Amino acid sequence: MNTFLRGGVSFFDDQKSQTSHKPIERFVPKEVTIPLSQHLGEPARPIVARKQKVMRGDCIGEAVSGGVTTGGTPIHASVTGTVKRVALQPHPLLVESLAVVIETDPNAAETVWEEVPGWMDLPKGKMLEQIASAGIVGLGGAQFPTYRKLKLPEGVKVDTLILNGAECEPYLTSDHRLLLEMSLEVLQGAKLIAKILGVSKILIGIEENKKDAADVLRIAITKQHTSPSPKVVLCQTRYPQGSEKQLIEALTGRVVPPGKLPMHVGVMVQNVATAVACYQAIRYRRPLLDRILTVSGKGILEPKNVSVPIGTLVSDIVTFCGGIHQRTNKVIVGGPMMGRALGRLDIPVIKGTGGLLFLRAEEVRKEIYGPCISCGRCLEACPLGLEPNQISIYTEAGRSLDTESFGTKECFECGSCAYVCPAVRPLVQFIQIAKKSFQTGSQFGLARPEQNL
Numbered sequence: 001m002n003t004f005l006r007g008g009v010s011f012f013d014d015q016k017s018q019t020s021h022k023p024i025e026r027f028v029p030k031e032v033t034i035p036l037s038q039h040l041g042e043p044a045r046p047i048v049a050r051k052q053k054v055m056r057g058d059c060i061g062e063a064v065s066g067g068v069t070t071g072g073t074p075i076h077a078s079v080t081g082t083v084k085r086v087a088l089q090p091h092p093l094l095v096e097s098l099a100v101v102i103e104t105d106p107n108a109a110e111t112v113w114e115e116v117p118g119w120m121d122l123p124k125g126k127m128l129e130q131i132a133s134a135g136i137v138g139l140g141g142a143q144f145p146t147y148r149k150l151k152l153p154e155g156v157k158v159d160t161l162i163l164n165g166a167e168c169e170p171y172l173t174s175d176h177r178l179l180l181e182m183s184l185e186v187l188q189g190a191k192l193i194a195k196i197l198g199v200s201k202i203l204i205g206i207e208e209n210k211k212d213a214a215d216v217l218r219i220a221i222t223k224q225h226t227s228p229s230p231k232v233v234l235c236q237t238r239y240p241q242g243s244e245k246q247l248i249e250a251l252t253g254r255v256v257p258p259g260k261l262p263m264h265v266g267v268m269v270q271n272v273a274t275a276v277a278c279y280q281a282i283r284y285r286r287p288l289l290d291r292i293l294t295v296s297g298k299g300i301l302e303p304k305n306v307s308v309p310i311g312t313l314v315s316d317i318v319t320f321c322g323g324i325h326q327r328t329n330k331v332i333v334g335g336p337m338m339g340r341a342l343g344r345l346d347i348p349v350i351k352g353t354g355g356l357l358f359l360r361a362e363e364v365r366k367e368i369y370g371p372c373i374s375c376g377r378c379l380e381a382c383p384l385g386l387e388p389n390q391i392s393i394y395t396e397a398g399r400s401l402d403t404e405s406f407g408t409k410e411c412f413e414c415g416s417c418a419y420v421c422p423a424v425r426p427l428v429q430f431i432q433i434a435k436k437s438f439q440t441g442s443q444f445g446l447a448r449p450e451q452n453l
């Protein structure tokens with residue numbers, strides 16, 4: 001079975017059965033809060049004002065500053081309605097950011113997307129232009145503008161496109177449902193991206209716990225008879241199989257060296273949901289307006305997969321999912337391994353939001369940790385062969401600047417090391433602190449609180 005060679009972890013129960021059988025349900029709230037910062041780089045500039053009527057799909061924020069493109073992505077109205085305000089609002093990653101609040105018109109007609117004539121044979125530059133105008137970012141969580149990723153630097157060529165359908169984080173099943181319910185759109189997206197890149201080989205990587213999705217895709221491929229014909233590859237169910245470097249190794253055997261990108265070994269990786277967004281942008285000039293996400297955990301009364309307009313508040317999704325169990329202990333945006341804890345529920349879903357987890361005490365690791373006992377388990381679990389134990393010991397001692405040789409800069413914060421640590425040490429947190437100290441040039445520490453001694 002295809003997989004990466006070094007490190008990684010397997011989960012005793014990945015909790016995906018809470019939602020993997022649940023079809024995607026549509027929910028449109030009465031109001032959306034659309035942040036103007038939903039991508040890596042500068043926020044978009046608002047071009048709408050209070051009381052202005054907007055249609056679903058209208059541009060409300062431009063990726064332009066002083067007449068020059070910022071390298072970011074535009075932001076669009078995800079519902080038809082009236083702008084209530086443009087103001088600082090809570091943000092899932094940035095604490096707060098400028099956002100456009102729109103009251104949904106409940107009587108608005110469904111938006112109709114006209115097909116672009118000759119969409120399949122548009123020149124590469126035109127396809128990239130439509131992807132840029134649609135505001136598409138990497139939907140696997142990276143949030144990097146997709147048109148920039150697809151525009152390869154002069155002289156760089158790739159020969160393989162990998163669609164990432166691994167979805168290796170526990171609990172999350174939205175990509176699984178997307179593969180089952182939108183397989184044709186996924187394949188069309190793959191074909192168009194392959195055309196932009198000029199590649200003839202398309203591999204779709206799926207973990208073996210989603211065999212049904214692989215079967216659906218294989219049948220769809222047979223019916224399409226298109227060239228190049230994508231190949232579905234099942235991989236071992238093993239975290240972090242869905243990380244770019246690990247998936248490339250599993251599917252092609254190529255190893256991306258430290259500090260290098262997939263394109264340096266001739267590969268481009270795109271998430272399956274990003275492929276669907278590209279297809280909709282090229283065929284219909286449809287911007288990225290909705291997000292499919294998993295709402296799960298024992299703390300939510302009705303776990304679901306939902307499709308919501310971008311800007312839908314977590315609190316509205318909670319109501320749609322029947323409410324929160326009173327013993328809910330932690331709320332996470334994203335997956336449990338790489339997601340972030342939320343301290344409030346009036347936070348909007350953004351383009352990169354793939355999941356919302358409502359966890360009860362029995363699903364959360366205890367916070368109190370002990371000293372490193374040098375068991376070496378974190379070293380075995382790290383897929384990059386780094387030394388998170390040493391990073392944590394040095395950082396704890398206030399010597400974070402001395403951790404570079406242990407691999408601090410290379411770490412992509414997958415959390416495998418922390419997951420296996422019997423002392424429950426917050427290894428990712430130590431690594432984040434060490435990275436921060438490289439940026440500022442100051443030594444930081446994270447002393448163990450008294451109760452941890």
Ligand code: SF4
Binds near residue numbers: 427431
């Ligand atoms: S979080 Fe970093 S150090 Fe820990 S296992 Fe992942 S890559 Fe390795």
Ligand code: SF4
Binds near residue numbers: 373374378379389392
């Ligand atoms: S797993 Fe935890 S206790 Fe074991 S070596 Fe790593 S940091 Fe130390």
